[in-house]
Amino acid sequence: AQSVTQLDSQVPVFEEAPVELRCNYSSSVSVYLFWYVQYPNQGLQLLLKYLSGSTLVESINGFEAEFNKSQTSFHLRKPSVHISDTAEYFCAVSGNTGKLIFGQGTTLQVKP
């Protein structure tokens, strides 16, 4: 069975500081990994994805995530956060069942 663990339920950070949101997965099949972001009162937006190829993937707004097969991790990082990055972040894994398995989410709170 596949599962996703987001190790931190809340991450408070000051504006312009670096941040890392941690995600570990469990899967016995090939994995495809996603990070989704949900701003208050909105739906989920795909932030970035790992399907194959380079293990470092980047988004257009400065986030990046690295797929680490040996550590079964897909941590999300940003070197300098903005107030506007305050949101709920969900890590998800897709195997061969057609379902997305979500982690419990991490609330990123960026303080001025």
Add this chain to the structure above:
Amino acid sequence: DTEVTQTPKHLVMGMTNKKSLKCEQHMGHRAMYWYKQKAKKPPELMFVYSYEKLSINESVPSRFSPECPNSSLLNLHLHALQPEDSALYLCASSQGLAGGPFNEQYFGPGTRLTVT
């Protein structure tokens, strides 16, 4: 166009009402999904349609009835709901159900449902 639209944005209904939620996508995706999301929780899968046929029902109570009139539209009919059904209902679509990269899902903005 990577947009999934949902209507209405907000809905308040009594426990004896019948209402419907609507979802539309024009990306040519052949899989469409309904999720229920409670505050500060991940989305919970309810139903999946693949090529307009119901593929997955996650043991959802019969007061929720999905319908897929065509490949672009997905409805969720609601009847005799309970207050605990109040939540954000999200629609999503993907290329298909083959798993892996085909399961990259695009989400709509959701319908905020309140049952009184």
